[in-house]
Amino acid sequence: MSTAERTAVTATRTRGLRRILRPRARLWLGTLAAALILFVVAPAALSGYQFGLLAQFLCYAMVAVGIGLAWGQGGMLTLGQGLFFGIGGYAMAMHLQLDDAGPGGVPAFMSLYGSGTVPAWWEPFRDPWITIGTIILLPAALAALLGYAIFARRVRGAYFAILSQALVAAFAILLIGQQASTGGSTGLSNFRGFFGYSLADPLNQRLLFFLAAGTLIGMVLLVRLLMRSRYGELLVATRDQEMRVRFLGYNPALVKTVAFVVSSVFAAVGGALFVPIAGIISPSDVAVVPSIMFVAGVAIGGRATLLGPVLGSLALSWVGAQLQDNYPSVWSYFQGALFVLVLGFLPQGFATLGGVLRRRKGDSR
Amino acid sequence: MTTTRPLALEVTGLRVEFDGFVAVRDVDLTVPAGELRFLIGPNGAGKTTVIDALTGLVRGTGTARFDGHELLGRPVHRLVRAGIGRTFQTASVFEGHTVLQNLDIAAGLHRRPTTLLRRRRGVPEEVLRALDTVGLDDLADRPAGELAHGQKQWLEIGMLLVQDARLLLLDEPVAGMSGEERAATGELLRRISRDRTVVVVEHDMEFLRNYADTVTVMHRGSILAEGGVDEVQSDPRVIEVYLGAPLDAPTATATARATGRETR
Numbered sequence: 001m002s003t004a005e006r007t008a009v010t011a012t013r014t015r016g017l018r019r020i021l022r023p024r025a026r027l028w029l030g031t032l033a034a035a036l037i038l039f040v041v042a043p044a045a046l047s048g049y050q051f052g053l054l055a056q057f058l059c060y061a062m063v064a065v066g067i068g069l070a071w072g073q074g075g076m077l078t079l080g081q082g083l084f085f086g087i088g089g090y091a092m093a094m095h096l097q098l099d100d101a102g103p104g105g106v107p108a109f110m111s112l113y114g115s116g117t118v119p120a121w122w123e124p125f126r127d128p129w130i131t132i133g134t135i136i137l138l139p140a141a142l143a144a145l146l147g148y149a150i151f152a153r154r155v156r157g158a159y160f161a162i163l164s165q166a167l168v169a170a171f172a173i174l175l176i177g178q179q180a181s182t183g184g185s186t187g188l189s190n191f192r193g194f195f196g197y198s199l200a201d202p203l204n205q206r207l208l209f210f211l212a213a214g215t216l217i218g219m220v221l222l223v224r225l226l227m228r229s230r231y232g233e234l235l236v237a238t239r240d241q242e243m244r245v246r247f248l249g250y251n252p253a254l255v256k257t258v259a260f261v262v263s264s265v266f267a268a269v270g271g272a273l274f275v276p277i278a279g280i281i282s283p284s285d286v287a288v289v290p291s292i293m294f295v296a297g298v299a300i301g302g303r304a305t306l307l308g309p310v311l312g313s314l315a316l317s318w319v320g321a322q323l324q325d326n327y328p329s330v331w332s333y334f335q336g337a338l339f340v341l342v343l344g345f346l347p348q349g350f351a352t353l354g355g356v357l358r359r360r361k362g363d364s365r
Numbered sequence: 366m367t368t369t370r371p372l373a374l375e376v377t378g379l380r381v382e383f384d385g386f387v388a389v390r391d392v393d394l395t396v397p398a399g400e401l402r403f404l405i406g407p408n409g410a411g412k413t414t415v416i417d418a419l420t421g422l423v424r425g426t427g428t429a430r431f432d433g434h435e436l437l438g439r440p441v442h443r444l445v446r447a448g449i450g451r452t453f454q455t456a457s458v459f460e461g462h463t464v465l466q467n468l469d470i471a472a473g474l475h476r477r478p479t480t481l482l483r484r485r486r487g488v489p490e491e492v493l494r495a496l497d498t499v500g501l502d503d504l505a506d507r508p509a510g511e512l513a514h515g516q517k518q519w520l521e522i523g524m525l526l527v528q529d530a531r532l533l534l535l536d537e538p539v540a541g542m543s544g545e546e547r548a549a550t551g552e553l554l555r556r557i558s559r560d561r562t563v564v565v566v567e568h569d570m571e572f573l574r575n576y577a578d579t580v581t582v583m584h585r586g587s588i589l590a591e592g593g594v595d596e597v598q599s600d601p602r603v604i605e606v607y608l609g610a611p612l613d614a615p616t617a618t619a620t621a622r623a624t625g626r627e628t629r
Contacts, residue, residue, distance in 0.1 A: 230473065231481040237459045237470050244457045247420070248528055249445035249474035 027224070031217065038213035043206060051209060055277045057317035058212040060294065061310045062270030065219045066263030067298045068309030073227060074259040075156070075239030080164030081267040081294050083171045084139040086286030088268030090175075091138070092275040093188035094122055095131035100192045109188070114180030122181065128195055135272045136265055143264035144257055151253035151260075156242070165288060172287035187282025194276040205277075212273050216310070219266055224306050226262070235259055267294075296335070300342045302351025312349060373397045374419075374532055374562050378427035379437075381411070381418050381586075388414045389425070389586045396579075401558040403573050404566045406583035407606060412566045413454070415583070416534045420444055420451045431532050431562070446474065450530025454537045456517035460510030464501055464520055467509050468492040471524035491527050499523040499553060515546035522553065533563045539572055551576040582606070 042054060063081050070076045097107040098118070103126075106118055124130045146167070150160060175182045182188070197204045226232050238245045238255045245252045275281050284290070294313070301312015316335075323331040346352055379392040389411040396402045404412045418425030421441040429436040434447040459467050465488065472489050473481070488505075496502045499519040504512065509520060518538050525533050538554070539547045547569070554563060554576060567573055573580065573594065580597045582590045590600045597603055 226482075228484055229482050230469070230485055233462060233466050233485070234470055234473065234481065237462060240459055240461060241457050243453075244459070245470075246441045247445060247451060248471050248524065249442050251440075251442045 031221065034217055034220075035213075038217070039210060042213075043209070048202070052205065052277070053321055054318075055205075055209040055212055056274060057314050057321075058209070058216050059270040059274035059277060060297070060317055061313045062212075062216055062219055062273070063267040063294045064298050064301070064309040064313030065216070065223055066266030066270075067294055068303055068305075069223050069226065069266075070259050070263035071295070071298065072303030072305070072309065073232065073235050073239065074256050076256060076260060077157070077161040077295070078164045078260070078263070079161045079288075079291055079295060080166075080168035081263070082168045082286040082288070082291035083164075084143065084264040084267035085271035085274070085290070085294075086168075086171060086175070086281070086283075087139050087142070088135045088271030089275050089281040089286065090182065090188070090271075091125065091131055091134045091268075092272040093191070093281045094125040095128060096191040096194065096275065097188055098122065098126045099128075099195075100190075107188075108190075109183050109186075110180065113184070119181045135268050139264045139268035140261050143261045147257040147260040148253055151256045154253075165291065168286070168291050169288050172283040175283045175286070183282070185283055187280055187285070188275075189280035189282075191276060191279060199276055199279070208273070208277055212277065215269060215273065219269075220306065220310055222262075226259075227306060231255075231258070296339060298349075300338065300349055302346075302349025304348060305351040308349050308351035311351070374429070374431045374564070376415075376419070376427070376429040379415065379418060379425050379429060380427055381414050381423055381425045383423075387586060389418065391587050392427070392583075393588065394581060396562050396564055398562050399559060400562065401554055401576060401578045402562075402564050403577040403580045404564055404583065405568070405573060405580060406589070409585075410583040411586040412583050413536055414586075416451060416536055416564070416566060419534060420449060445528065445530070448529065448531040449534070450525035450528055450532070451534040452518065452521045452525070452536055452538060454540060456514065456521055458509040458512070458517050458520050458524075460508065462509055463506050464496070464509055464512070465492065465505045467520055468495055468523055468527050471527040474528050491529070495523040495526040498526060498556070500549070513546075515542045515550065518542070518550065519553065522557070526557065531561050533557070533561055535563065535565045537566055537568065539567065539569060547572055548575075 038058075043051065046054060063085055067078060067081060070078055097109075098105070101107050106116060110116060110118065125134070150163065155163060175187075176185045178184070191199055193199060194204065194208065197207075199205070199208075226235075234245070234250065234255055235258075238250075238252045242252045245255065271281070271286070274285070278285075293316075297313030297316040298309040299312070300316055301310070302308025316338075320331060320335065323334055342350065346356060374394070374396040376392060376394040379389055379394070380387065381389040392411075392415060394415070404415065406412050414423060417423040419429055419436050421436075421439055421444050425437050427437065432448055434444075436444060436447075436449065439447075459470065462470070466485075469485055469489065469492055472492055496505055499522055501516060501519060501523065504516065509517065512520060522533075522535070522538070535554075539550050542550060551572060554565065557563065558578075565577075577594050579592065580590075580594055581588060582597055582600075582603050584606045589606060590597050590603050592600075
């Protein structure tokens with residue numbers, strides 16, 4: 001039996017399963033399986049190093065889940081999610097730096113590069129609640145403002161993609177230029193604690209992983225809810241026939257902005273959790289290249305499906321890390337080839353493989 | 366949904382200009398309530414442009430009032446909320462959604478925004494009624510992309526009914542339809558125009574003769590003639606415009622011959 005045949009058989013089997021299991025049962029089983037893998041299997045099977053890596057990938061996957069909603073469901077190809085990932089990440093990093101420095105203290109890098117005083121706009125981040133509020137509300141407000149302004153002017157497709165990428169490029173340049181207050185190209189690192197918990201303690205690292213895993217599962221469930229709601233139907237309708245939606249009395253700019261805001265908040269939360277897990281945030285984590293990588297995982301996984309983005313992102317990150325460790329010189333070629341192959345043969349991503357094979361089989365009959 | 370009092374569309378001095386080219390000029394158009402009005406004219410006469418201007422797709426000057434609302438210069442979605450609905454030359458339904466979902470989205474206009482966050486449970490009353498009116502009951506759960514050409518146009522009309530449009534502007538609804546589908550569409554238009562104001566842009570003379578209450582003829586951006594079907598068909602100016610026009614050459618020639626005999 002060839003691999004293709006075997007996959008086809010599996011596809012038929014899953015289809016059978018799908019017919020038997022009602023949506024609600026599938027939801028519970030799926031959630032349970034994901035929780036089991038992330039909360040039980042992963043900590044037991046992975047080494048400390050791999051476990052830490054997976055924790056980072058979970059944060060990337062949060063961005064991917066958001067892109068799946070904005071791009072897969074809403075048709076907004078955003079190449080600039082690094083902007084929101086960065087806002088969340090830097091807000092968290094600033095709080096951790098100030099927290100490490102103690103009340104009234106000055107982060108070490110500021111004395112090194114700057115005047116040795118904390119800039120006024122840093123001060124609010126001493127407060128943990130203001131920090132958490134900023135991580136969620138600032139990207140939401142920015143995405144709402146930018147999104148509505150862009151979508152109301154009917155900028156879409158490649159133009160929106162270019163615009164979003166230009167924004168993230170400008171953001172990275174801004175960060176690099178402000179070395180005294182953002183750490184410049186080295187970014188912010190060497191965090192010791194996370195809301196009072198020591199980051200060096202392996203138990204706390206594990207808890208951080210669980211926090212990321214739980215958040216990611218929550219995000220996927222929220223997207224599922226949105227996809228199945230009337231709003232989800234409307235969003236897909238807007239993606240496919242924006243003009244028609246307008247002639248049904250809706251404001252498509254508003255419909256799209258909502259999805260863009262949700263996806264931006266997901267990216268920001270991913271960025272915020274990435275900081276204590278990875279121990280660093282720098283312009284190279286938020287610039288153009290990582291922003292494209294977020295999208296690549298979504299494209300390979302299957303942008304218009306529920307699980308495609310999250311699984312695609314996790315798989316791409318994992319394979320990337322393995323190859324980068326073992327064959328650092330070929331990784332980028334492999335990545336390019338994978339991208340071309342998948343999008344050439346499965347334009348809707350791996351998640352549609354089953355459907356494509358089923359159709360093939362149907363045709364040959 | 367209540368059966369709303371049908372209202373008249375009143376357009377005066379409508380003018381549409383594209384970069385100095387005047388596509389529509391001095392158009393006065395009054396369509397009384399409950400009337401099935403056909404808007405005809407050779408290619409490039411400005412028929413679709415009139416509809417585009419009335420639905421906010423292109424900028425027009427002058428006045429256009431319906432139900433006490435000024436139509437010109439307002440964003441599309443507000444016009445729709447004021448009861449204006451239109452279709453396009455090419456059916457533009459949501460192909461990936463089922464017939465039911467298409468109609469449900471159209472019905473969303475009259476729901477509170479919070480209902481968007483919930484799942485669709487059951488079928489709204491007005492959706493059932495529209496399914497029945499346009500005759501797509503049996504296809505409710507089919508993806509709209511699988512519908513035949515004519516069925517897509519009916520679905521579009523159904524969507525207008527569900528959104529409770531009281532002024533319907535239909536752009537060539539029977540183009541590309543079979544004879545049977547045309548007849549069905551004509552009957553459908555008759556039925557829905559009883560308590561609504563309906564304007565149909567059309568090329569098909571046969572269809573027009575069978576179903577139009579009144580006809581407005583456009584030529585080079587302005588109105589050439591208006592009246593009952595027979596009245597317009599015997600108008601010498603209309604005959605002149607249509608002579609040699611590829612779409613309806615035989616009919617126009619035939620009419621010309623007929624009227625020519627009369628004048629002799």
